Amino acid sequence: MPRQFRLSLTAPPLWDRESFASSPTNLEALDSLDAWPAWPDGRLALVGPAGTGKTHLARDWAARTGAVTIEAASTGNAPLDLASLRGRPLLVEDADRRSEGDLVDDETLFHLINMAGVDGGCLLLTGRLAPVAWEAAVPDLRSRLNALTVARIDAPDxxxxxxxxxxxxxxxxxxxxxxxxxxxxxxxxxxxxxxxxxxxxxxxxxxxxxxxxxxxxxxxxxxxxxxxxxxxxxx
The missing domain is CATH 1.10.8 (Helicase, Ruva Protein; domain 3)
Incomplete structure (x- = not known):
């Protein structure tokens, strides 16, 4: 039998809330994101295993708030212009994997966290593990990570x-x-x-x-x- 090929019907991923399946495994994350802009110090870490919907919810939040999205694990990037990001909503994806990229080193992440809550700025970080488990060689960054408010997504039900x-x-x-x-x-x-x-x-x-x-x-x-x-x- 000749090999059959199915026409590609793949559409761009939808990051809107309507296409997200809510359940008890992610209600904490949904409630925490909906609490914006009343996050403590303008900061929130959204954490959970791979494939649980962190990116979906984070990109929906970014679209609703007009946030600048920074992919921390990406490579081949020009340095961030921190001054231009001041006072803006920011999303840093895969912040726990930033050592794999060239965009967000420890010093940069320290400054991004400090900018949150200032002049209307805020910061959403995503990662697989809680920030207390993220590597941080800069002592001041370590203390900032340990103090972050965390919203968790559990494995899918x-x-x-x-x-x-x-x-x-x-x-x-x-x-x-x-x-x-x-x-x-x-x-x-x-x-x-x-x-x-x-x-x-x-x-x-x-x-x-x-x-x-x-x-x-x-x-x-x-x-x-x-x-x-x-x-x-x-x-």
């Missing part, structure tokens, strides 16, 4: 995991069988990256084999250790 799966399938232009969702959610780790990896594996297998995306394909492709009790679902 079923509500969030199903939303991640649905968006992944929609982005790939796939309409899976409805019973695939409970099948996957009962077996996948509580992780958005794991859910998206499963979607990618099913998408590739569906194209390669010319098969529908359903439980039978998941049984054949994903290593869940299931028995061959779903053969009647073959398609």
């Amino acid at each position: 079923d509500v969030v995991l199903q939303a991640v799966l649905r968006r992944g399938f929609e982005a790939a232009g796939i309409r899976p069988a409805s019973d695939l969702y409970p099948y996957l959610m009962a077996r996948l780790p509580r992780s958005a990256p794991a859910a998206l990896a499963a979607v990618a594996a099913l998408d590739e297998a569906s194209i390669d084999q010319g098969r529908e995306v359903n439980k039978a394909l998941a049984l054949a492709v994903l290593d869940f250790g299931d028995s061959e009790d779903d053969e009647d679902d073959e398609g």
Whole structure:
């Protein structure tokens, strides 16, 4: 059978609040972001495991406030013009991974934190771990990080995991069988990256084999250790 190619229907990611799946795992983060601009000292750290929605919520906040977004782990950047950022809402993404980039060293982060709460400025930082666990060689930065107000997002629950799966399938232009969702959610780790990896594996297998995306394909492709009790679902 000739290899089939699915037309790319992938749209740019939506960072708006309406497309975010709220659940008890992220209510603390939602409440904390909605409390802006009344953050203590104009600062907030949004933390949680990879794939829990930190970027989604942070970019939504940035869009609503007109914040300047700084990707701390990126490379090939010109130095930040700190004077031009004074008094503005700022988002620093992946602040705990700033050593991987060339934009936000310890001194720069220290100044960005100090600028928050001055002349109308504010600062949202994102990271996988709480700021107390971030590396900091500058003693004054260490004390600033330890004092930050923290909002946490926990690992996805079923509500969030199903939303991640649905968006992944929609982005790939796939309409899976409805019973695939409970099948996957009962077996996948509580992780958005794991859910998206499963979607990618099913998408590739569906194209390669010319098969529908359903439980039978998941049984054949994903290593869940299931028995061959779903053969009647073959398609």
